[in-house]
Amino acid sequence: xxxxxxxxxxxxxxxxxxxxxxxxxxxxxxxxxxxxxxxxxxxxxxxxxxxxxxxxxxxxxxxxxxxxxxxxxxxxxxxxxxxxxxxxxxxxxxxxxxxxxxxxxxxxxxxxxxxxxxxxxxxxxxxxxxxxxxxxxxxxxxxxxxxxxxxxxxxxxxxxxxxxxxxxxxxxxxxxxxxxxxxxxxxxxxxxxxxxxxxxxxxxxxxxxxxxxxxxxxxxxxxxxxxxxxxxxxxxxxxxxxxxxxxxxxxxxxxxxxxxxxxxxxxxxxxxxxxxxxxxxxxxxxxxxxxxxxxxxxxxxxxxxxxxxxxxxxxxxxxxxxxxxxxxxxxxxxxxxxxxxxxxxxxxxxxxxxxxxxxxxxxxxxxxxxxxxxxxxxxxxxxxxxxxxxxxxxxxxxx
Amino acid sequence: xxxxxxxxxxxxxxxxxxxxxxxxxxxxxxxxxxxxxxxxxxxxxxxxxxxxxxxxxxxxxxxxxxxxxxxxxxxxxxxxxxxxxxxxxxxxxxxxxxxxxxxxxxxxxxxxxxxxxxxxxxxxxxxxxxxxxxxxxxxxxxxxxxxxxxxxxxxxxxxxxxxxxxxxxxxxxxxxxxxxxxxxxxxxxxxxxxxxxxxxxxxxxxxxxxxxxxxxxxxxxxxxxxxxxxxxxxxxxxxxxxxxxxxxxxxxxxxxxxxxxxxxxxxxxxxxxxxxxxxxxxxxxxxxxxxxx
Numbered sequence: 125x126x127x128x129x130x131x132x133x134x135x136x137x138x139x140x141x142x143x144x145x146x147x148x149x150x151x152x153x154x155x156x157x158x159x160x161x162x163x164x165x166x167x168x169x170x171x172x173x174x175x176x177x178x179x180x181x182x183x184x185x186x187x188x189x190x191x192x193x194x195x196x197x198x199x200x201x202x203x204x205x206x207x208x209x210x211x212x213x214x215x216x217x218x219x220x221x222x223x224x225x226x227x228x229x230x231x232x233x234x235x236x237x238x239x240x241x242x243x244x245x246x247x248x249x250x251x252x253x254x255x256x257x258x259x260x261x262x263x264x265x266x267x268x269x270x271x272x273x274x275x276x277x278x279x280x281x282x283x284x285x286x287x288x289x290x291x292x293x294x295x296x297x298x299x300x301x302x303x304x305x306x307x308x309x310x311x312x313x314x315x316x317x318x319x320x321x322x323x324x325x326x327x328x329x330x331x332x333x334x335x336x337x338x339x340x341x342x343x344x345x346x347x348x349x350x351x352x353x354x355x356x357x358x359x360x361x362x363x364x365x366x367x368x369x370x371x372x373x374x375x376x377x378x379x380x381x382x383x384x385x386x387x388x389x390x391x392x393x394x395x396x397x398x399x400x401x402x403x404x405x406x407x408x409x410x411x412x413x414x415x416x417x418x419x420x421x422x423x424x425x426x427x428x429x430x431x432x433x434x435x436x437x438x439x440x441x442x443x444x445x446x447x448x449x450x451x452x453x454x455x456x457x458x459x460x461x462x463x464x465x466x467x468x469x470x471x472x473x474x475x476x477x478x479x480x481x482x483x484x485x486x487x488x489x490x491x492x493x494x495x496x497x498x499x500x501x502x503x504x505x506x507x508x509x510x511x512x513x514x515x516x517x518x519x520x521x522x523x
Numbered sequence: 524x525x526x527x528x529x530x531x532x533x534x535x536x537x538x539x540x541x542x543x544x545x546x547x548x549x550x551x552x553x554x555x556x557x558x559x560x561x562x563x564x565x566x567x568x569x570x571x572x573x574x575x576x577x578x579x580x581x582x583x584x585x586x587x588x589x590x591x592x593x594x595x596x597x598x599x600x601x602x603x604x605x606x607x608x609x610x611x612x613x614x615x616x617x618x619x620x621x622x623x624x625x626x627x628x629x630x631x632x633x634x635x636x637x638x639x640x641x642x643x644x645x646x647x648x649x650x651x652x653x654x655x656x657x658x659x660x661x662x663x664x665x666x667x668x669x670x671x672x673x674x675x676x677x678x679x680x681x682x683x684x685x686x687x688x689x690x691x692x693x694x695x696x697x698x699x700x701x702x703x704x705x706x707x708x709x710x711x712x713x714x715x716x717x718x719x720x721x722x723x724x725x726x727x728x729x730x731x732x733x734x735x736x737x738x739x740x741x742x743x744x745x746x747x748x749x750x751x752x753x754x755x756x757x758x759x760x761x762x763x764x765x766x767x768x769x770x771x772x773x774x775x776x777x778x779x780x781x782x783x784x785x786x787x788x789x790x791x792x793x794x795x796x797x798x799x800x801x802x803x804x805x806x807x808x809x810x811x812x813x814x815x816x
Contacts, residue, residue, distance in 0.1 A: 199679070199736045199741065200736075200739060200741075201679065211701075212679075212680070214678075214679040214680065214737070214738055214739055215738070215739025215740075215741075216579060216580065216738060216739045217680075217701070217738060217739075218698045219698065220698055220699060220701070220702070221698065222696065222698035222699070226739075228739075272655075272696075272699055274655075279648075283648075283695075283696050283699070284695065284696075285695070285696070285698065287614065287638060288638070288644070288695055380699070443648070444648060444650060444655050
């Protein structure tokens with residue numbers, strides 16, 4: 125019996141791999157960082173209950189940074205142009221994300237250099253499978269998100285405001301230093317949606333990191349407008365986009381967002397030359413029909429090409445989706461088969477440690493190029509970006 | 524019934540100014556002969572009464588601390604001990620900035636935000652219609668009774684921000700609920716069983732009214748009104764309050780909210796069968812206008 129199929133042993137297996145502790149899964153916490161507060165909220169439901177336990181957070185105390193990409197209107201109103209929500213925000217109000225505030229007609233980010241979660245993660249956890257495999261990513265997340273996905277695993281951060289999380293102070297330069305000290309090859313803006321809502325922080329960190337050969341990766345829902353995305357692409361090393369589903373209905377009802385802008389961002393990425401991968405979290409009955417998976421896979425092949433890695437991830441019940449069961453392996457395998465039949469070369473199964481779908485296979489000779497279990501690499505059969513067995517070029521950033 | 528009580532003179536917004544208005548309003552609302560009897564219709568000595576103010580705009584247009592002092596006196600008059608009164612909002616620093624004396628001790632009414640140590644929000648969200656939020660534990664765990672004390676102001680996105688919207692200050696994620704004129708979200712928030720069940724009075728501070736440009740303070744768009752609005756029905760209070768805002772808009776050369784297509788849709792939603800939070804049809808609301816000397 126394969127490990128992932130053993131019902132009684134699964135929990136022990138996950139424990140062994142550290143997968144039962146939410147953000148902390150596979151992560152190493154970073155002690156002794158400057159600023160206040162311990163590492164950010166875990167999955168135990170404590171973050172919001174602890175709000176303010178470090179004393180009353182005053183947004184005026186934060187390292188305020190004027191936001192990029194916004195317009196000023198009459199009556200001190202501003203219009204955010206960062207994401208497709210295009211929030212119109214009155215004086216003393218915040219945008220939908222909860223972390224950008226209008227103060228007398230000037231729009232500010234309240235999370236610049238204020239991550240609430242800081243960990244060293246394997247890059248495979250993002251997941252990025254074709255980008256510096258086996259390296260660490262110095263991973264940070266801030267409060268806030270521009271969606272409200274009912275299945276969010278990190279909702280205590282993503283749906284919180286910065287005064288409700290316990291935050292570090294970590295300037296871009298310090299972030300890069302910490303990445304270097306922990307031998308991290310990259311900095312990941314991850315966990316919630318810091319890539320979009322902490323856009324200015326990500327950009328400045330990427331600029332600093334590029335000076336030191338520490339690349340910045342954007343782990344994102346891809347719900348960002350064209351101009352800011354183009355700006356970000358000038359500085360990023362890699363991008364992972366969560367494609368939540370392939371219908372507007374799902375995006376509206378489950379995520380409080382829209383699909384089209386995400387597809388537009390994927391099209392931008394396809395032309396950009398920046399490495400990117402796609403994750404599709406499979407929710408039983410909601411986005412797992414044959415027709416939807418087929419349409420999505422064909423679209424990816426047609427518009428983005430056959431070599432974009434596509435990860436089908438298992439859903440676990442949480443937040444506002446506690447009544448739905450976790451995704452069966454059979455569903456994930458069906459999704460993978462559909463995508464491969466559509467002509468995609470690199471299709472993975474995620475959140476099922478030990479599954480053969482975690483490994484990379486050479487599309488020419490079908491043999492494993494990188495064999496993985498959880499976030500660990502068990503075997504590498506790749507050299508200079510080529511399959512050692514047949515010489516087939518495997519797309520990615522390998523060093 | 525909504526009592527609109529105003530004073531011709533003495534509009535210095537002192538404690539006694541508010542106390543006079545409160546006494547007159549509550550006696551009219553309850554039919555009681557004495558103010559303390561009126562307070563006793565709503566509160567018992569063993570109640571823990573949480574007074575939800577609106578402090579987001581600082582001293583310029585927040586709930587007046589003098590009004591809250593008058594409310595605390597009223598509560599004491601019916602036997603509620605001072606340490607059973609909690610004056611609260613989202614953030615402690617916002618309360619301070621609005622002129623409230625933050626107090627964690629037990630000698631006087633307590634005053635702090637949901638962000639205070641050991642307070643916080645519920646650890647999982649409650650789903651109510653279109654809303655999914657963690658509610659302040661002041662509402663869910665500490666208080667046995669609530670008094671909602673908003674201000675009277677127009678709101679660029681919601682149309683108005685009066686009693687119903689004041690409870691956005693009880694949830695952890697109000698930023699998620701400002702689209703579509705805040706409808707139906709404003710109404711949904713107030714269907715939380717603890718808000719619906721514990722709110723016994725709505726007392727709107729209407730000494731100053733922001734009739735345009737809210738929620739931020741715009742001095743040129745603020746008018747003196749010199750009164751308070753009191754009701755047990757938050758929807759009726761908001762409906763009457765919206766009418767007063769519209770009157771001020773017209774007299775200042777602005778179009779009404781309805782003419783601008785910004786009349787708060789959440790009012791009729793709040794009064795529908797599912798929400799049943801009160802009356803939004805102004806013709807069915809008994810409006811008592813009182814003008815005190």
